[in-house]
Amino acid sequence: MPRALRAPRRHKTLLFAVLAAVAVGLMASPAALAGLISPEHGGSPNADRISTLYNVVLVLAAIIFVGVEGALIYSMIKFRTRRGAVAAQIRGNTRLEVGWTVGAALILVVLAGVTFALLPGIRTPDNSDAGGLRAANGGILYAAGPAKRLPPNGKALNICVNGQQYVWRYTYGARCKDSPLNSIFGYTTMIAPTGTTVTLEIVAQDVAHSWWIPKLGGKFDAVPGYTNYTWFKIPRGMEGHIFRGQCAELCGRNHANMVAFVKAVSPSDFERFVAAKKKQIQAADAAAAIGRKKLDRDPRANP
Amino acid sequence: MAATETAPTRTLPAVPQIVAREVRREPRGWTSWITTTDHKRIGILYLVTTFAFFLIGGVEALMMRLQLGVPNNTLLEPQVYNELFTMHGTTMIFLFVVPIWAGFANYFVPLMIGARDMAFPRLNALSYWLLLAGGVVFYATMFFNPPEAGWTMYPPLSSSAYLPNAGVDGWIFLIHLTGLSSIIGSINLYATIANMRAPGMGWGRLPLFVWAVLVYAILLILALPVVAGAVTMLLTDRHFGTHFYDATNGGSPLLWQHLFWFFGHPEVYIMILPGFGAISEVLPVFARKPIFGYKAVAAATVVIAFLGLLVWAHHMFSTPSPTVVLVFFMMSSFLIAVPTGVKIFNWIATLWRGTIEYRTALWFACAFIFQFLIGGISGIFLAIFPIDWQLTDTYYVVAHFHYVLVGGAVFTIFAALYYWFPKMSGRMLSEGLGKTSCLLMFIGFNVTFLVQHSMGLEGMPRRIYEYPDIHHLAILNLISTIGSFILALGVLVTVINVLRSLTRGVHAGPDPWKANTLEWFTSSPPPPNNFDVIPRVRSVEPMKDIRREIDRRTGRSTPPPEGVPESLVRA
Numbered sequence: 001m002p003r004a005l006r007a008p009r010r011h012k013t014l015l016f017a018v019l020a021a022v023a024v025g026l027m028a029s030p031a032a033l034a035g036l037i038s039p040e041h042g043g044s045p046n047a048d049r050i051s052t053l054y055n056v057v058l059v060l061a062a063i064i065f066v067g068v069e070g071a072l073i074y075s076m077i078k079f080r081t082r083r084g085a086v087a088a089q090i091r092g093n094t095r096l097e098v099g100w101t102v103g104a105a106l107i108l109v110v111l112a113g114v115t116f117a118l119l120p121g122i123r124t125p126d127n128s129d130a131g132g133l134r135a136a137n138g139g140i141l142y143a144a145g146p147a148k149r150l151p152p153n154g155k156a157l158n159i160c161v162n163g164q165q166y167v168w169r170y171t172y173g174a175r176c177k178d179s180p181l182n183s184i185f186g187y188t189t190m191i192a193p194t195g196t197t198v199t200l201e202i203v204a205q206d207v208a209h210s211w212w213i214p215k216l217g218g219k220f221d222a223v224p225g226y227t228n229y230t231w232f233k234i235p236r237g238m239e240g241h242i243f244r245g246q247c248a249e250l251c252g253r254n255h256a257n258m259v260a261f262v263k264a265v266s267p268s269d270f271e272r273f274v275a276a277k278k279k280q281i282q283a284a285d286a287a288a289a290i291g292r293k294k295l296d297r298d299p300r301a302n303p
Numbered sequence: 304m305a306a307t308e309t310a311p312t313r314t315l316p317a318v319p320q321i322v323a324r325e326v327r328r329e330p331r332g333w334t335s336w337i338t339t340t341d342h343k344r345i346g347i348l349y350l351v352t353t354f355a356f357f358l359i360g361g362v363e364a365l366m367m368r369l370q371l372g373v374p375n376n377t378l379l380e381p382q383v384y385n386e387l388f389t390m391h392g393t394t395m396i397f398l399f400v401v402p403i404w405a406g407f408a409n410y411f412v413p414l415m416i417g418a419r420d421m422a423f424p425r426l427n428a429l430s431y432w433l434l435l436a437g438g439v440v441f442y443a444t445m446f447f448n449p450p451e452a453g454w455t456m457y458p459p460l461s462s463s464a465y466l467p468n469a470g471v472d473g474w475i476f477l478i479h480l481t482g483l484s485s486i487i488g489s490i491n492l493y494a495t496i497a498n499m500r501a502p503g504m505g506w507g508r509l510p511l512f513v514w515a516v517l518v519y520a521i522l523l524i525l526a527l528p529v530v531a532g533a534v535t536m537l538l539t540d541r542h543f544g545t546h547f548y549d550a551t552n553g554g555s556p557l558l559w560q561h562l563f564w565f566f567g568h569p570e571v572y573i574m575i576l577p578g579f580g581a582i583s584e585v586l587p588v589f590a591r592k593p594i595f596g597y598k599a600v601a602a603a604t605v606v607i608a609f610l611g612l613l614v615w616a617h618h619m620f621s622t623p624s625p626t627v628v629l630v631f632f633m634m635s636s637f638l639i640a641v642p643t644g645v646k647i648f649n650w651i652a653t654l655w656r657g658t659i660e661y662r663t664a665l666w667f668a669c670a671f672i673f674q675f676l677i678g679g680i681s682g683i684f685l686a687i688f689p690i691d692w693q694l695t696d697t698y699y700v701v702a703h704f705h706y707v708l709v710g711g712a713v714f715t716i717f718a719a720l721y722y723w724f725p726k727m728s729g730r731m732l733s734e735g736l737g738k739t740s741c742l743l744m745f746i747g748f749n750v751t752f753l754v755q756h757s758m759g760l761e762g763m764p765r766r767i768y769e770y771p772d773i774h775h776l777a778i779l780n781l782i783s784t785i786g787s788f789i790l791a792l793g794v795l796v797t798v799i800n801v802l803r804s805l806t807r808g809v810h811a812g813p814d815p816w817k818a819n820t821l822e823w824f825t826s827s828p829p830p831p832n833n834f835d836v837i838p839r840v841r842s843v844e845p846m847k848d849i850r851r852e853i854d855r856r857t858g859r860s861t862p863p864p865e866g867v868p869e870s871l872v873r874a
Contacts, residue, residue, distance in 0.1 A: 036761070037757065049689075061684070068676055075651055080659045090655075092596040092599065105641050111687065206465070207457075214762040220623075225555060227623060244762075244773070250453050252460060255764075255766060
């Protein structure tokens with residue numbers, strides 16, 4: 001008799017031990033298994049915060065998973081038919097049913113609370129670091145944008161992202177409705193200064209695409225006729241790092257090959273990049289002006 | 304006024320209420336399958352046709368998994384790959400999971416409510432033939448250009464500027480035809496359930512599968528006209544110069560996404576709710592215990608359906624939408640977790656303190672609960688929109704909805720097949736083959752799809768025909784491909800089981816499981832008129848009452864010998 005009394009308690013202790021071990025293991029493992037069981041992060045605070053939020057939910061989910069699957073497997077084994085067993089003809093238990101309905105709702109209230117606590121840090125951009133790109137830099141930094149989200153101090157480097165079959169085009173510092181031809185622009189690899197908040201205005205010119213660099217935060221669809229916004233801030237010290245991503249919305253046969261890279265450079269290197277590009281644009285403009293003059297004078301070109 | 308005084312005094316001559324002019328012979332031969340209006344035969348037509356489409360869709364999936372088995376594979380052209388996932392998704396949803404429930408509902412709803420046929424037998428036949436026509440029109444595109452914009456068919460990619468060939472049009476006609484089929488079928492099911500229940504079967508005594516089919520029918524009636532309108536607008540955009548979805552002319556691609564998902568999310572519940580209903584029939588029978596909380600399970604079905612109409616934009620969290628919209632759809636998606644959780648708890652509580660008999664149908668039911676819970680939990684992650692920004696349109700989503708639709712819906716379909724096959728064919732399926740099939744499918748399914756969560760978290764988008772050898776993508780994809788073939792093998796074992804048992808199965812008799820509902824009251828397979836006598840229903844488990852009554856009248860009131868499961872006594 002005493003053995004029979006002791007047995008359930010031992011079961012309970014074992015159950016708690018397993019639950020605790022799983023919870024601790026899950027809290028520790030996201031760091032070790034980043035990517036395999038939690039989202040990519042490490043390139044920008046918003047990606048890090050999404051990953052944190054994910055890990056909080058993962059711990060809660062793991063507890064629910066172990067609890068419910070445990071109850072299922074326990075009852076599958078314990079209550080399999082055997083000699084002399086008689087099924088209890090229970091039709092329900094109102095108190096129990098109300099209890100687990102309220103319990104499920106409470107878990108969701110907790111999840112909503114955690115989400116709302118972390119949401120502003122994900123949606124609203126951070127200020128640039130002190131060592132980031134300086135404000136007075138050839139009009140590259142915008143103090144205010146149109147409808148987009150800006151950091152609290154209102155200063156960020158703006159880059160327009162344009163999706164087309166099957167390449168991404170980046171226009172630096174421009175107001176995105178302007179023609180990219182008046183600004184610095186490039187394809188596929190974006191150059192981004194570290195320690196600087198970069199806001200992105202995302203548009204598409206043919207079919208829908210989706211901008212996504214996993215380590216720099218979530219994905220934002222580029223839909224024709226709409227502008228989407230996101231941001232990232234690569235920490236100082238990650239200069240030279242290249243972040244990989246690719247289009248995440250089916251855009252046609254070569255959707256799989258519409259890749260995107262973001263190359264982190266130091267703010268001074270970024271300024272040098274801008275200066276070099278400006279020089280190239282001036283040289284090209286000058287060459288074009290000479291050619292234009294020649295054509296203007298040529299009677300065959302002006303009948 | 305005067306007439307009322309004289310009317311009661313007249314007596315009617317005593318005549319039988321029903322006069323049979325002739326007893327028609329049961330039609331035979333292949334033409335009888337074309338002309339039939341018998342709900343059981345139409346049900347069989349539905350089941351066979353949709354299962355054939357399931358096998359075709361499965362082959363398409365295996366071809367995709369082969370292409371993705373190794374990084375940078377060149378087995379399939381990008382165009383072919385895009386066509387395959389479009390065909391696979393469309394086939395599985397519109398030609399398999401949704402209509403196979405129409406098949407089970409056709410066969411079993413009239414039997415379970417004690418009716419002799421559906422309310423409108425000819426419309427019933429029309430529903431089936433429209434479904435077949437939709438499938439034929441869609442698969443005819445194989446001979447020119449199959450569609451290649453995914454089953455969601457987002458414009459502008461699906462517009463004539465980017466996909467001028469007729470594949471998208473074939474898809475549009477599939478939606479029209481299968482949609483019409485489903486609407487007609489749903490009205491028929493609704494009318495049947497509302498009007499043709501056996502005497503005594505109030506709403507509180509409706510079997511839970513019938514409750515689920517009722518809600519399935521209502522959801523189809525609400526959701527399908529929306530997508531029918533949306534695809535008609537796509538058709539006029541493509542051919543008749545309108546610009547509903549064309550941003551360059553004042554239209555909006557997001558309009559399509561809203562309309563499509565307003566249909567598309569209820570569609571998920573259209574696919575899974577009848578499965579919930581089937582599980583709610585299977586579990587009590589094999590646990591030898593009444594369903595735990597009948598009212599809660601039925602109410603949860605209705606609440607899920609209602610909330611399911613309010614969550615569509617959680618498929619659009621990464622589109623340019625205001626934060627308030629994102630928050631609303633996050634919270635409404637959270638709410639759905641409550642009734643779904645209630646169902647899972649009630650199912651486990653049904654097993655609790657039962658005497659569980661491990662027949663194949665119960666194996667599939669338990670595997671379903673195990674897997675569907677995983678799909679539900681990953682759904683919570685996806686409902687939180689900042690997390691969804693990382694997960695949407697990746698293999699994480701692919702894993703999630705396959706846990707819901709394969710681990711969930713397909714396993715319930717197999718549970719329903721193993722449970723009801725004896726009634727439809729009169730023969731038992733082999734338990735050995737059935738359990739082998741379930742085990743292979745369980746292992747294959749989880750090996751295929753569990754690792755896909757990790758692929759998504761590592762940055763692999765869905766709908767890509769190749770991927771580079773980065774992170775762990777190569778090994779994860781290889782595991783997934785191997786798993787998919789184990790899953791396919793499991794399905795094949797069931798196909799063999801069904802074909803073999805049709806001729807060689809043990810004769811089932813009317814009630815092999817000692818089940819609870821009226822379909823087991825008649826012979827297996829049932830005669831064309833279903834029931835010679837329709838019993839009066841006095842509880843939610845009429846067959847238990849009937850068995851008890853028979854025991855009482857025959858004086859066999861002694862319970863079965865100790866320790867022997869009731870269902871084994873009869874054999």
